[in-house]
Amino acid sequence: MDATRTTPPRPLDVTALFPELAPLARTATRLHPRPGAPSPHDSSVGGPLLWPADEPWPYCDGPHVGDGFNPALSPEDVRVQRRIRATVAGRPPGLPETARYTPEERATDQRISAGRPWPEGPIAMLPVAQVYVRDVPLLRPPGRAGADLLQVLWCPFDHPEHPRTALFWRSAATVTDVLDTPPEPPAVQFPDYLPEPCLLAPEQVTEYPHFLELGKEVQQQLQDWSRWRAAGDAVDDSYAVAPEEFYMDHLSVSPGWKAGGWSRWGLTDPLPRTCAACGTAAEPLLTIATTEWSGATESWAPEGDGARDPLPPGTPPANYTRIVLARGYDLQLHACPVSPDHPHVELVQ
Numbered sequence: 001m002d003a004t005r006t007t008p009p010r011p012l013d014v015t016a017l018f019p020e021l022a023p024l025a026r027t028a029t030r031l032h033p034r035p036g037a038p039s040p041h042d043s044s045v046g047g048p049l050l051w052p053a054d055e056p057w058p059y060c061d062g063p064h065v066g067d068g069f070n071p072a073l074s075p076e077d078v079r080v081q082r083r084i085r086a087t088v089a090g091r092p093p094g095l096p097e098t099a100r101y102t103p104e105e106r107a108t109d110q111r112i113s114a115g116r117p118w119p120e121g122p123i124a125m126l127p128v129a130q131v132y133v134r135d136v137p138l139l140r141p142p143g144r145a146g147a148d149l150l151q152v153l154w155c156p157f158d159h160p161e162h163p164r165t166a167l168f169w170r171s172a173a174t175v176t177d178v179l180d181t182p183p184e185p186p187a188v189q190f191p192d193y194l195p196e197p198c199l200l201a202p203e204q205v206t207e208y209p210h211f212l213e214l215g216k217e218v219q220q221q222l223q224d225w226s227r228w229r230a231a232g233d234a235v236d237d238s239y240a241v242a243p244e245e246f247y248m249d250h251l252s253v254s255p256g257w258k259a260g261g262w263s264r265w266g267l268t269d270p271l272p273r274t275c276a277a278c279g280t281a282a283e284p285l286l287t288i289a290t291t292e293w294s295g296a297t298e299s300w301a302p303e304g305d306g307a308r309d310p311l312p313p314g315t316p317p318a319n320y321t322r323i324v325l326a327r328g329y330d331l332q333l334h335a336c337p338v339s340p341d342h343p344h345v346e347l348v349q
Contacts, residue, residue: 005032005201005304012234014251020218021208028207028261029136030254032302034320036199040178043135045321046195049127049151053177058166059122060155071115072187078194081112116187124183125153128195135202136259141340146171156188162326162348163193169340192324207261208252211244212270222247249296256292260284264349267329273345275336282334282345289330292318
């Protein structure tokens, strides 16, 4: 596990102003991924999985269609290019462009940028995350008393608008012989689909529904600036025109990687998330986030970050995993509460 990170207290107790929200509170676990060197026995993003040596590795059968613009790079290509560009970015800023790269670095970067042949046939899936229940207790699946480990993999190609994910639940104690060298895909569609290995620092927080999931009466109350004025200086006057945005930015759904809690919305209005096998409403399981916070949600930035956690160059703000999804949105996985064997729901918001 990584160092402790703590979300600052919310600006106010929203249930004191709007008691109707109290019964809607849910616990979410913010994961706070930060670059590290996880082992198969750690909860991680982009780290090695506790995968049984005698269990077949998952492959995606496609289709994998080239876009005619982005070059196909192997995972190792992406890793080498990231190391080169991080080294170059760390050199004195006054150097001219021609002097920032060594000739060897320039040649390697150009070779990688030329791309590889577009892959054919099934593609080995990439590890995205694994989370032990000891770190995130709310993850326990229904009907699987011994399952204490969630593993998420994806195909690093769009299907059609984001990577296709696969979920696996297992009991860690039953894995006695771990697969040492899992297969990797010959190429990824975008470098942003290869996660940077990160350790986690799980933290439980309280969430309330997104504004768009609330009933009309509560929405109207949140839009009434006079109700918010009772909180005094705790509420920024700049939100007076649309106080519901203060609720969405600072009080309802936490940003970044998380397990459980409430769904995020913004790209679309709320949509039904129902299990295709039994019709039960699916529940938020895991959010794979592009950024840990944004300018509007910076109040959620955890205490505990410091100079040892510098952001990599050329990425969106607070993007430690190097994942960018759907032009900067998040991929939310919803699971059936009846059975972990039922298909999960993927939602980009």
